[in-house]
Amino acid sequence: xxxxxxxxxxxxxxxxxxxxxxxxxxxxxxxxxxxxxxxxxxxxxxxxxxxxxxxxxxxxxxxxxxxxxxxxxxxxxxxxxxxxxxxxxxxxxxxxxxxxxxxxxxxxxxxx
Amino acid sequence: xxxxxxxxxxxxxxxxxxxxxxxxxxxxxxxxxxxxxxxxxxxxxxxxxxxxxxxxxxxxxxxxxxxxxxxxxxxxxxxxxxxxxxxxxxxxxxxxxxxxxxxxxxxxxxxxx
Numbered sequence: 001x002x003x004x005x006x007x008x009x010x011x012x013x014x015x016x017x018x019x020x021x022x023x024x025x026x027x028x029x030x031x032x033x034x035x036x037x038x039x040x041x042x043x044x045x046x047x048x049x050x051x052x053x054x055x056x057x058x059x060x061x062x063x064x065x066x067x068x069x070x071x072x073x074x075x076x077x078x079x080x081x082x083x084x085x086x087x088x089x090x091x092x093x094x095x096x097x098x099x100x101x102x103x104x105x106x107x108x109x110x111x112x
Numbered sequence: 113x114x115x116x117x118x119x120x121x122x123x124x125x126x127x128x129x130x131x132x133x134x135x136x137x138x139x140x141x142x143x144x145x146x147x148x149x150x151x152x153x154x155x156x157x158x159x160x161x162x163x164x165x166x167x168x169x170x171x172x173x174x175x176x177x178x179x180x181x182x183x184x185x186x187x188x189x190x191x192x193x194x195x196x197x198x199x200x201x202x203x204x205x206x207x208x209x210x211x212x213x214x215x216x217x218x219x220x221x222x223x224x225x
Contacts, residue, residue: 043216
């Protein structure tokens with residue numbers, strides 16, 4: 001697989017614990033955000049999204065929180081499982097077209 | 113559906129060579145994108161297309177060209193390969209305006225030596 005995770009910030013958690021992955025975004029005009037999961041050797045996969053008119057959105061075992069005041073996004077994963085081990089990226093949409101700017105990512109290691 | 117497919121999976125090029133990275137999607141998506149991902153970094157947009165015959169530059173277009181003659185295909189051309197183009201390349205697609213989720217291919221790992 002690719003070596004994309006070598007220099008990334010890493011979060012290590014125990015299986016069953018909750019994980020929180022943080023992301024600072026750059027543009028106060030960003031109106032939409034997506035969290036992607038990228039497993040080793042694969043392309044990114046959509047997890048959850050949130051619009052800028054929301055503070056919180058929940059999915060299955062995942063919650064995204066948006067703090068527009070400090071331009072901060074977080075992804076919370078409940079009861080983390082070994083299959084959650086991956087690199088997680090936040091992406092912000094700026095402008096009218098579907099162009100996204102990606103953060104550098106956080107590597108999540110889940111210890112059994 | 114196969115989703116988004118990319119070929120080749122791996123390629124080694126010598127400096128100055130050229131090649132085309134292939135990307136195809138079978139979801140009838142209007143929008144397609146090319147990204148590069150350097151080690152330890154996020155994805156950077158190279159080029160994108162909103163439909164057949166329409167393409168535009170992203171953040172890092174220099175050294176690349178694209179074309180979109182059909183809805184399904186969006187090849188990326190590298191002319192005069194340079195070591196700085198060593199990266200993993202991802203193609204993605206999405207339905208169109210208002211539908212923001214992008215579906216990614218498995219990537220092409222390119223090394224230029």
